[in-house]
Amino acid sequence: MTGADDRLRARAALVAVLTAAVGVVAHVVAPDTEAFTVVVLTGAVAFGELVELRPPRRTAIPLAFAVLLVVARALPVGEGLAAFAAGEVIAAGVRLSPQGLRARAGVAAARTLVALVTLATFHYVIDGWGNRSRWVVLVALAAGSIGGLAVHEVLVYLETRRRPAPLVERSAELALVTSAMLMAIGYGGVGGDGAMGLGGAAMFSMPLLAAWYSFMHLHSTRRTYDQTIRALSSVPELGGLVREGHAARVAELAVAMGRELRLDRAEVDHLETAALLHHIGHVCLDDPEVLGRPVEMAEVAATGAEMLAGSDHLRPMSEIVATSAFGPGTAPGDVAPERVLAGQILRVASAYDELAGGSVDDGIAARETLFSSPVYSYDVRVVTALDRVLARRESPRRSDRAATAVAERELEDRDAR
Amino acid sequence: MDTQSAPRGLTRYVVMAGAAGVLATVALAWDRPGPSWVPFAFLAALFAYAENVALDLPSGGSMSSSFMLVMAAAVIFRAEAAPVGVAAIGLCGGLYLPHLRRGEWRKVIGNTGAFGLAAAAVAALSLAYPESLLRNPAALIAGSAVMAVAFFAVNTVVVAGYYALATGEPLRPVLGAMLRHGHLQVYPFAVLGVMLGRLYLDLGVSVLPLFVVPVLVARQTFASYLALRRAHEDTVRVLVGALEAKDHYTAGHAERVARFADYMGRELGFGFTRLERLRLAALMHDVGKLIVPNHLLNKPGKLTAEEYARVRRHEPVSVEILTAIDFLAPVAPSASGEFSRFENVDEERPVEPFIVAVADAFDAMTSTRSYRKALSQSVAVSELRDKAGSQFHPSCVDALVAALERRGEVYGAGHEEDAEHFDQPPPAAGLGSAGLGDLVPDPRDRST
Numbered sequence: 001m002t003g004a005d006d007r008l009r010a011r012a013a014l015v016a017v018l019t020a021a022v023g024v025v026a027h028v029v030a031p032d033t034e035a036f037t038v039v040v041l042t043g044a045v046a047f048g049e050l051v052e053l054r055p056p057r058r059t060a061i062p063l064a065f066a067v068l069l070v071v072a073r074a075l076p077v078g079e080g081l082a083a084f085a086a087g088e089v090i091a092a093g094v095r096l097s098p099q100g101l102r103a104r105a106g107v108a109a110a111r112t113l114v115a116l117v118t119l120a121t122f123h124y125v126i127d128g129w130g131n132r133s134r135w136v137v138l139v140a141l142a143a144g145s146i147g148g149l150a151v152h153e154v155l156v157y158l159e160t161r162r163r164p165a166p167l168v169e170r171s172a173e174l175a176l177v178t179s180a181m182l183m184a185i186g187y188g189g190v191g192g193d194g195a196m197g198l199g200g201a202a203m204f205s206m207p208l209l210a211a212w213y214s215f216m217h218l219h220s221t222r223r224t225y226d227q228t229i230r231a232l233s234s235v236p237e238l239g240g241l242v243r244e245g246h247a248a249r250v251a252e253l254a255v256a257m258g259r260e261l262r263l264d265r266a267e268v269d270h271l272e273t274a275a276l277l278h279h280i281g282h283v284c285l286d287d288p289e290v291l292g293r294p295v296e297m298a299e300v301a302a303t304g305a306e307m308l309a310g311s312d313h314l315r316p317m318s319e320i321v322a323t324s325a326f327g328p329g330t331a332p333g334d335v336a337p338e339r340v341l342a343g344q345i346l347r348v349a350s351a352y353d354e355l356a357g358g359s360v361d362d363g364i365a366a367r368e369t370l371f372s373s374p375v376y377s378y379d380v381r382v383v384t385a386l387d388r389v390l391a392r393r394e395s396p397r398r399s400d401r402a403a404t405a406v407a408e409r410e411l412e413d414r415d416a417r
Numbered sequence: 418m419d420t421q422s423a424p425r426g427l428t429r430y431v432v433m434a435g436a437a438g439v440l441a442t443v444a445l446a447w448d449r450p451g452p453s454w455v456p457f458a459f460l461a462a463l464f465a466y467a468e469n470v471a472l473d474l475p476s477g478g479s480m481s482s483s484f485m486l487v488m489a490a491a492v493i494f495r496a497e498a499a500p501v502g503v504a505a506i507g508l509c510g511g512l513y514l515p516h517l518r519r520g521e522w523r524k525v526i527g528n529t530g531a532f533g534l535a536a537a538a539v540a541a542l543s544l545a546y547p548e549s550l551l552r553n554p555a556a557l558i559a560g561s562a563v564m565a566v567a568f569f570a571v572n573t574v575v576v577a578g579y580y581a582l583a584t585g586e587p588l589r590p591v592l593g594a595m596l597r598h599g600h601l602q603v604y605p606f607a608v609l610g611v612m613l614g615r616l617y618l619d620l621g622v623s624v625l626p627l628f629v630v631p632v633l634v635a636r637q638t639f640a641s642y643l644a645l646r647r648a649h650e651d652t653v654r655v656l657v658g659a660l661e662a663k664d665h666y667t668a669g670h671a672e673r674v675a676r677f678a679d680y681m682g683r684e685l686g687f688g689f690t691r692l693e694r695l696r697l698a699a700l701m702h703d704v705g706k707l708i709v710p711n712h713l714l715n716k717p718g719k720l721t722a723e724e725y726a727r728v729r730r731h732e733p734v735s736v737e738i739l740t741a742i743d744f745l746a747p748v749a750p751s752a753s754g755e756f757s758r759f760e761n762v763d764e765e766r767p768v769e770p771f772i773v774a775v776a777d778a779f780d781a782m783t784s785t786r787s788y789r790k791a792l793s794q795s796v797a798v799s800e801l802r803d804k805a806g807s808q809f810h811p812s813c814v815d816a817l818v819a820a821l822e823r824r825g826e827v828y829g830a831g832h833e834e835d836a837e838h839f840d841q842p843p844p845a846a847g848l849g850s851a852g853l854g855d856l857v858p859d860p861r862d863r864s865t
Contacts, residue, residue, distance in 0.1 A: 134620075134623070138624075172634070174634060175630065175631040182616075182628055185620070185624060189619070189620075193619045194616070203608075203612055206608060206609055210605070211638065213635070213639075214639040217642040218639075218641055222645060223744075224649060224744045225648065227741060228652060229652065232656055235734075280656075280659075284659055285711075307658070308655060310658055312651065313647070313652065314655060
């Protein structure tokens with residue numbers, strides 16, 4: 001957990017406490033109106049905007065989207081939209097990122113658009129059917145929630161141009177939609193039964209909070225794990241054994257090539273870690289002057305693979321590093337074809353970076369060298385994939401430029417935090 | 418069959434516990450209606466499933482959502498005035514497949530009894546709960562806390578008795594430890610359980626998936642978190658293993674330093690996250706040594722000034738590596754001998770670097786090195802006490818001594834875990850210092 005996470009949670013708690021206080025005042029001043037409900041829901045939206053479900057390596061989803069369905073159940077479209085927008089304004093004032101008024105206003109506007117779609121869809125289905133039976137309410141809730149999330153997904157895509165995650169990786173959305181429906185049912189019941197008001201909605205938010213808690217831990221552990229791997233990958237560089245930035249550049253290139261060759265997501269993850277750690281074996285070998293000969297790259301790969309094989313979790317990475325020492329079709333042992341391909345990708349990416357050393361001019365020469373190497377040195381499919389990846393970088397499409405701009409903005413935000 | 422020979426009295430104990438669970442269930446069934454079979458079958462199946470997919474927690478113990486289902490049953494079957502349903506669901510707790518497969522019938526019967534009795538206690542309490550309050554969320558949550566305490570207490574007492582008999586440990590400390598740990602997780606599940614029951618009563622089976630799905634997602638995500646956490650520790654251990662392979666004089670050093678640091682952290686009242694950070698920082702405090710050439714780390718004689726300077730580079734590198742990991746950044750100075758000296762104490766600075774310095778020095782003194790045999794624990798402790806307030810943080814020294822006394826653990830001469838065997842026996846004299854210091858000549862003796 002970082003200090004920024006702690007500060008954000010403190011602000012979320014502050015919003016919750018202030019909302020409760022204002023709600024109580026509203027209830028005392030105007031007991032017969034909806035003021036209390038509006039105040040509490042507005043505060044809940046602001047709180048939910050600061051507390052997010054964070055699936056690893058994906059855009060976070062604010063819990064405000066779950067509150068939105070309770071807003072839809074409690075208020076008509078106009079009032080609901082006003083309450084939601086007010087919550088967004090409060091959140092924009094206290095959130096830590098993005099930095100800058102314009103960026104925060106942009107987020108609030110995007111969220112309000114999601115709210116509009118959710119509220120309109122829910123009320124359209126309810127009013128269109130003309131009755132409020134159990135199944136009509138359930139369908140309206142599901143349609144409102146899924147419709148809002150779909151709009152959110154489109155807006156995220158337009159901003160980042162990142163390929164959307166496949167449906168099987170949408171457990172966060174599944175938890176959010178089902179919990180939002182549950183909270184809305186807790187508030188207003190269904191088919192005339194089970195209405196418990198705001199207390200019911202709060203009570204039925206517990207499964208969602210349990211999911212949030214789990215995702216929060218998964219996210220922070222994933223970040224620590226990634227940082228540990230990157231920190232350890234820098235050890236050979238800090239020891240002057242490898243050129244600075246080599247591991248990070250090879251990992252980035254290998255991931256792009258893995259995607260180009262349609263490796264599955266898990267294998268691309270293994271490839272990235274293997275690429276970051278592929279020189280780690282260097283630290284176990286002594287200086288060339290002590291050895292009395294240059295250190296062989298095959299020796300580095302074999303030593304590194306042996307180190308990584310000490311952990312069950314790192315065994316796939318160990319196999320990739322081990323096979324990267326051999327040319328196509330010559331890797332010993334019984335290794336799955338997809339892993340052998342990953343090893344060949346690492347071999348080519350590492351060789352390219354050794355030859356190019358981060359320079360564009362040297363990069364062209366490096367590609368020519370790789371293309372003209374004997375077929376038993378480098379896999380032709382992989383070298384071709386490298387060529388396609390590099391060619392795309394030389395003439396980036398609009399989507400790539402947008403992704404780069406977003407990445408730069410995220411970096412600025414991180415630095416600001 | 419349970420092939421292991423059981424300690425005396427264990428078999429009698431589990432049979433009595435199992436019989437008590439069944440008898441309590443029968444007593445609850447006496448002269449009362451039976452439960453509706455649909456919710457009963459649904460909850461019993463889910464209960465057995467939940468017990469079989471319980472998660473092992475890093476703090477020891479395990480987490481299962483089965484208690485949530487007992488609470489749901491308490492609400493549903495209270496409305497039907499059929500408390501036997503609650504206790505009968507508890508009896509399904511013995512259906513743990515690994516125990517059944519291995520024929521560990523004592524554990525099967527013991528768990529059946531423990532869960533059955535605990536669920537029967539909840540069922541009995543639910544009878545005292547006025548039906549009108551079943552519709553009041555606040556009353557439900559308040560009642561669920563009482564039932565949670567009853568379930569946890571009964572289950573823990575039965576399990577502690579089993580554990581004490583099986584291991585030969587005295588019952589009181591076992592029971593105390595079990596009661597202290599693990600009770601917090603039952604309250605959220607209690608609240609979730611009464612909500613599940615309430616949802617069923619109000620809306621029937623059709624909306625239950627809306628409740629079960631996010632709970633399952635939370636469970637799966639938590640399992641992924643635990644797996645990733647283990648992977649992270651594995652990764653760090655691989656690197657520590659590589660370090661110890663380079664520098665075989667310090668085999669097991671990082672693990673022991675992490676253990677002593679953990680002892681001190683607990684003694685100083687650290688929370689779980691802070692302890693975890695301390696343990697990882699202690700494990701990785703020498704990670705910068707990976708950049709030191711093997712021949713320097715293993716050089717039998719004294720180092721030259723140039724070699725010494727090269728070896729010393731490992732400290733800033735360790736600090737740089739720890740700083741690159743957000744989670745460990747606040748305690749990165751743990752890797753720097755200079756910053757970990759008590760003379761450099763500062764109100765603003767965390768105590769972790771001082772803890773690692775004490776742990777590091779204690780392990781170095783109580784381990785055999787090439788230049789001297791391990792010192793006895795009493796000599797090492799008196800050395801730490803002598804330097805407390807100058808080199809070492811006094812609170813950390815006190816914490817280590819208190820933790821070792823509390824645990825009754827002894828390290829040093831005659832008690833070494835990974836004693837290094839040298840061709841030429843090391844001399845018995847000389848104190849030496851931690852880690853790096855083992856390889857460095859005394860500055861006063863630099864002329865050689």
